[in-house]
Amino acid sequence: MPVVIVTGTGTEIGKTVVTAAMAAVALARGRTVAVLKPAQTGLGPGAPGDVAEVARLAGPVTTVELARFPEPLAPATAARRAGAPPVGPDEIAVAAEKLATEHDLVLVEGAGGLLVRFDESGATLADAARLLGARVLVVAPAGLGTLNMTALTAEALRARSLTLDGVVIGRWPAVPDLAARCNLADLPDSAGAPLLGAVPEGAGGLAPEEFRERAVSWLAPRLDGRWDAETFAREASVGGG
Template sequence: MSTVLFVTGTGTEVGKTVVTAAVAGIAPGRVAVVKPGQTGVAPDEPGDLAEIARLTGRQFTALELARYPEPLAPDTAARRSGLPYLSPAAVASAVASLAADHDLVLVEGAGGLLVRYDEHGHTLADMATATAALGVPVAFLLVTTAGLGTLNSTALTAEALAARNLPLTGLVIGSWPAAPDLASRCNLSDLPTVADAPLLGALPAGAAGKPGEPFRTLAAASLAPALGGTWTEASLG
């Protein structure tokens, strides 16, 4: 894995936080997880980092750089709240600092790749570009859905990354259904084709209900060796 792995999704509610927790839960060495912009959470409420801590049951460095109370895109949430916007330079500086003394830094974005974070339209992709400009190797992990409709959104995200010369390590299905339909089965081979990147795992639906050691065991079985697990497509039966 790259020193810094940005985790994005094809949209909201696709399983980014669970996948981030799965990778963090089984990664060797010192791990840091960064949430650049947390939205829809009050100052005293637990956010995605707290959920990752609950799921993994392990120690890691957690860093949240901005929090906005309304469940909106970060730029809109910042504007409406009157709180400061989050710049790519600020994120890059924080991530590079963590990368200096951690074996893996995971950066979980909000929504999809091109969700705006500030008044200039900067996105998670810009944060990754700014980090790479500091000499830190970066790559992306794309969390996608299993069923009908996933191919177009996956292809669009992969194309956007390629246009920015941002490497895509692979794809992970954020929630694999207990009873997959024909489209889901076909997408196991079609997703890597449209993204030009390997499928590196599939978290079963309901994985978030098994925190701690059960979750880490499940994560190891649901992620491919490139992410520290033992998963292969044949694991899905």
């Protein structure tokens, strides 16, 4: 099944822009792409959400948002406070499976980290990934603290017999500090999976045409790009001084 779960080690680390980059690269290869956001929080009706941002940056993708809650909280909490029904893993899996019958690639972007609660039973995005048998991509920050957060996320995936495809750095700084440069070598060990890309900080602010042109240089061949971890680490070390 061509479904990839895009999760993160936390919130505000670049999941949406990484999702857009993956979509842009797939579209450039002539594939059809759908982007599914199970729960959008922190936005009112009519405001453009994460799937709209992916479409703006990447191009003509099918976008689906299952639920929206106005307060910027975990989905289960936001649903409860809004007096609205939550989104459970079964609903996420059904929607993703339907999209997978109609598209070459389905990207499911989570909310926050892997184990954020979606409903009052404690169900998480990991439960949806298990139902789908889907690959999981983890988006992580570049700097200090990311090794621990990434290791914990990878451990949670392994405990649930889920496949971690790899890690993408969501916001690579223009001037990386020592921790960020060292993390290029250490993140694969912490994750037990390869580093599959680094999206530059501020990429979401690029014009869509430039974003689509550059996206292939941010992702590794496993994600249909041409980014190379060894070359990137060497150049980052030289550039970092």
